[in-house]
Each structure stands twice: as structure tokens, then as C-alpha cells.
Amino acid sequence: MKLLRSVVGKLWITIIGLVAVVLLILGMFLLQYIDITFEENSHNVKVLFMYTAIIGFLLSTFFAFFLSTKITQPLLQMKKAADLISQGEYRTRVPIRSSDEIGDLANTFNHMAADLDTLIRDLHHEKEHLASVLRSMADAVITLDAQGQVILANPHGQLLIESWNALDWNEEDGASSVPRLRSGIQVPGPVLDLYRRVLREGKDMTDKIHVQSGVWSVVMAPLKSNDSVRGAVAVMRNVTEESNLEKLRRDFVANVSHEIRTPLSMLQGYSEALLDDIAASPEERQELVQVIHDESLRMGRLVKDLLDLARMEAGHIEIKFEQVDIKGLVKRVHRKFLAYAKEEGIMLLCELPETGLTMNAADEDRLEQVLTNLLDNALRHTQRGARIIISGQYVTRDRKSLIELKIQDEGQGIPADDLPYIFERFYKADKARKRVTSSGGTGLGLAIVKNIVESHHGRIDVESTVGEGTVFTLLLPVEAKL
Numbered sequence: 293m294k295l296l297r298s299v300v301g302k303l304w305i306t307i308i309g310l311v312a313v314v315l316l317i318l319g320m321f322l323l324q325y326i327d328i329t330f331e332e333n334s335h336n337v338k339v340l341f342m343y344t345a346i347i348g349f350l351l352s353t354f355f356a357f358f359l360s361t362k363i364t365q366p367l368l369q370m371k372k373a374a375d376l377i378s379q380g381e382y383r384t385r386v387p388i389r390s391s392d393e394i395g396d397l398a399n400t401f402n403h404m405a406a407d408l409d410t411l412i413r414d415l416h417h418e419k420e421h422l423a424s425v426l427r428s429m430a431d432a433v434i435t436l437d438a439q440g441q442v443i444l445a446n447p448h449g450q451l452l453i454e455s456w457n458a459l460d461w462n463e464e465d466g467a468s469s470v471p472r473l474r475s476g477i478q479v480p481g482p483v484l485d486l487y488r489r490v491l492r493e494g495k496d497m498t499d500k501i502h503v504q505s506g507v508w509s510v511v512m513a514p515l516k517s518n519d520s521v522r523g524a525v526a527v528m529r530n531v532t533e534e535s536n537l538e539k540l541r542r543d544f545v546a547n548v549s550h551e552i553r554t555p556l557s558m559l560q561g562y563s564e565a566l567l568d569d570i571a572a573s574p575e576e577r578q579e580l581v582q583v584i585h586d587e588s589l590r591m592g593r594l595v596k597d598l599l600d601l602a603r604m605e606a607g608h609i610e611i612k613f614e615q616v617d618i619k620g621l622v623k624r625v626h627r628k629f630l631a632y633a634k635e636e637g638i639m640l641l642c643e644l645p646e647t648g649l650t651m652n653a654a655d656e657d658r659l660e661q662v663l664t665n666l667l668d669n670a671l672r673h674t675q676r677g678a679r680i681i682i683s684g685q686y687v688t689r690d691r692k693s694l695i696e697l698k699i700q701d702e703g704q705g706i707p708a709d710d711l712p713y714i715f716e717r718f719y720k721a722d723k724a725r726k727r728v729t730s731s732g733g734t735g736l737g738l739a740i741v742k743n744i745v746e747s748h749h750g751r752i753d754v755e756s757t758v759g760e761g762t763v764f765t766l767l768l769p770v771e772a773k774l
Contacts (some may be wrong), residue, residue, distance in 0.1 A: 637676035
């Protein structure tokens with residue numbers, strides 16, 4: 293049956309049928325003529341006629357198999373080659389055995405296979421190039437179809453999808469109504485609204501989304517096919533740092549302008565008073581000059597602190613790590629403030645162990661700046677007759693050896709609402725710490741302290757009770773942290 297369905301089989305049946313028709317026609321007209329003309333040898337003539345018919349059938353069969361060799365076999369080879377090409381064997385070629393139409397067909401087939409091989413290789417190279425570009429991108433790239441299913445995502449995009457889909461989005465996030473896709477990945481809740489608008493309006497859109505404490509810039513463009521939108525591609529970049537820096541810049545400008553405005557106004561006012569000769573006596577003139585001098589010193593401290601803090605936050609400050617005797621450092625700072633504390637009627641105590649306190653990697657000047665800022669802060673906010681205690685000891689936390697330094701005062705304390713913000717620049721909890729001196733702070737001391745402590749891979753904590761006092765605790769590693 294397979295032979296009959298082939299080209300050769302059909303051709304063979306056609307030739308046999310033609311021979312049979314010819315023989316039947318000849319037989320119908322010639323048998324009577326043979327009987328009449330060849331009465332004596334009619335039987336021999338009929339036998340000869342049958343032999344001729346048999347030979348005709350045999351010749352047609354042989355001709356059919358000959359055609360099978362010349363026509364069918366090359367066609368079968370081309371069919372096999374086409375199957376191999378469809379399976380990805382693009383280098384498959386058909387042997388050319390003749391120069392006739394079948395040979396031309398085989399030659400054309402080989403040219404087509406070569407062009408297809410070249411095209412597939414080019415497409416593969418383009419795909420690899422695109423995949424390399426996507427992998428090397430720091431931004432998250434996600435391609436979605438019209439049903440919200442992820443078609444393609446680079447490594448950053450895949451991690452972002454997994455992390456966002458692991459979060460619990462509520463009704464306000466707009467993601468609760470989105471069904472889980474069969475791939476287990478859905479359109480992340482934060483970009484769902486933007487995705488729907490892109491599909492609906494069919495144009496590029498940008499947005500900034502907030503996910504927990506992070507800020508992401510999203511650029512989403514539709515994927516169009518003819519006049520319909522078949523999906524969207526989203527490029528997402530983490531701009532948390534840029535957003536924080538912009539907020540920091542705005543706050544910085546606002547705070548600096550506020551802090552500088554007061555001494556500038558006082559300098560201008562008192563200098564105008566001197567120019568207008570308002571002072572009636574040398575004592576009043578001396579008082580005006582003293583105010584101008586104090587405010588100029590305050591502005592100098594403010595500018596110095598601003599420069600130090602800016603260098604620290606930009607990472608440009610140089611930290612010289614070496615072995616430091618913390619016990620000797622604390623004693624030196626204690627002696628430096630002891631005279632001032634006596635003048636203010638404040639008892640300044642130092643409690644240190646008999647054994648030494650040594651850090652193997654620290655910057656002594658910077659740590660002295662830390663202790664100086666904390667003690668200056670404590671003295672300015674502690675009432676006469678109260679105590680300030682500096683203490684130090686070795687402690688172990690999480691199997692790590694640390695030096696714990698405490699500066700404890702008996703001031704009026706800091707309200708609990710203010711504690712999370714006291715290390716921010718220009719933040720002052722003045723409503724609870726009312727003792728005002730002529731040398732008011734710049735509001736940058738604690739911010740500088742925190743930066744220096746963190747540069748030593750340490751930690752600073754604060755505890756305070758209103759009306760009882762405040763305790764600043766420094767935890768500094770004994771060994772260098774690589």
C-alpha cells in the first residue's frame with residue numbers, strides 16, 4: 293500500500309493501465325482477424341501476443357523502478373534532509389547526482405538550507421548579545437504579556453519579582469485581585485496599576501514607586517503587534533539612594549539656612565548698632581563687641597562641623613587605624629573637662645578598670661573628638677550640682693570582644709519621641725534640655741559622633757528618662773574588622 297501511494301507506484305499503475313488498455317483494444321480488434329487470417333497458426337499468434345503483453349508489463353515495472361532510482365530516491369533524500377533541518381540540523385545538505393530538474397531542485401534546497409543556517413546563527417548571536425546586555429544591566433528588566441505573565445526577565449528583574457511577590461500586599465496595594473499565574477509569578481503589586489494603564493492607553497509611562505523603605509523608578513513601554521498591545525516591558529531602577537540624597541540636600545539647605553540666619557542677623561544688628569554709635573558707654577560697646585565675637589565663633593564652629601560631617605558622609609575623611617590606649621584617652625579627656633565642670637558646679641567622675649583598655653585598630657584623634665562632643669553635650673545640658681560619669685570596660689557580645697564606654701549625665705533627659713532623631717543633623721531636643729549657655733551647640737555633634745563610631749565598625753546607643761538623665765553607650769570592637 294505504501295508503494296501504491298508513492299509517485300513511482302502511481303506512475304507504475306498508470307503505465308500498466310495504459311499498456312492494458314492498449315492490449316485490450318488491440319485484442320478486441322485483432323483476435324477475430326487472427327482467427328480468420330491465421331486459421332492454422334492462430335494459437336501460436338495468440339501465445340505470441342500474450343508473451344508480448346507479459347513483456348510489456350515487465351518492461352513497465354522495470355521502468356517504474358528505474359524512475360524510483362532517478363526521481364523518488366532524491367525526493368526521499370530531500371524529505372529526510374527537510375526533517376533534519378526542522379529538528380535543528382541546519383547544516384544538513386542533499387547530494388546532487390544529476391543536472392536535470394531534480395538536480396536543480398536539490399541545489400536550490402542546499403542554498404536554502406545554507407541561508408537558513410546563516411540566518412539562524414545570526415539570530416542566535418543576536419539573542420546571546422541581548423541576553424548578555426540584559427544580564428549586565430544593573431536595572432531590573434521585566435517583559436510581561438497581556439495576561440500579566442512574565443515572558444522574560446534579567447537576573448535583577450527575577451530577583452525583584454521574587455522578593456516583591458514574597459511580600460503580603462493588601463487591598464490598597466491593588467494586587468490581591470490578581471490571580472496566580474501558572475508560572476507561579478504575577479505582576480508585582482507596586483507596578484500593577486502602571487501596567488494596567490500602559491495596556492489600556494498603549495503609550496510609554498514612568499512612575500516612582502515606594503516599596504517598604506526603598507524607592508524605585510519605573511519606565512514601562514507597551515509591546516505592540518499591529519494595532520493591538522500584546523504586553524509591556526518595564527525597566528526598574530533602585531533610586532533610594534538618590535531620593536535620600538535629594539531629601540538630604542533639601543533638609544541640609546533648609547537647616548543650614550536656618551542655623552546661619554540667626555548669627556548672621558545678630559552680627560548684622562550689633563555691627564549696625566556700633567556703626568550708628570548706639571552704645572552710650574564703653575561697657576555697652578564692649579558688650580556689643582563680645583556678642584559679635586561669640587556669634588562669629590559660633591559660625592566658625594558651625595562651618596567646621598559642616599565640613600567635617602560632609603567629608604565623613606562622602607567617605608573622604610582619612611581614618612588612621614593604630615593601637616590605641618582607650619584608658620589613657622578617657623583619662624585625658626576627663627582632665628580636659630574637669631576644670632570647666634568645677635566652674636559649672638558639676639561633678640565629673642571617671643570610672644575605669646584597673647587593667648588597661650586597648651583597641652588594636654582605631655583613630656585616637658577621632659575617638660577623642662567623639663568623647664569631647666559627648667561630654668560637651670552632657671555639660672551643656674546638666675544642671676549645677678548634678679553628676680556626669682564616664683566609665684569603660686571590656687564586654688562580650690555575639691562572641692566578639694568589645695570595649696564599652698558610657699557617658700552618663702543627670703540632666704533633665706530626652707523625651708522618648710525625640711530619641712530616634714537625636715543623631716540627625718541639626719536636631720535638638722531643646723524642649724526637654726533647657727539649660728542654655730553662651731556657647732550653644734551647632735546641632736551637628738551627635739551626627740559627627742555617629743559617623744566616627746560607625747567608621748570604626750562600632751555602635752552607639754542612647755537611653756534617657758525625662759527628669760533623671762541620659763546615658764550614651766559606645767560599643768567599639770577590640771580587634772580590627774576586615
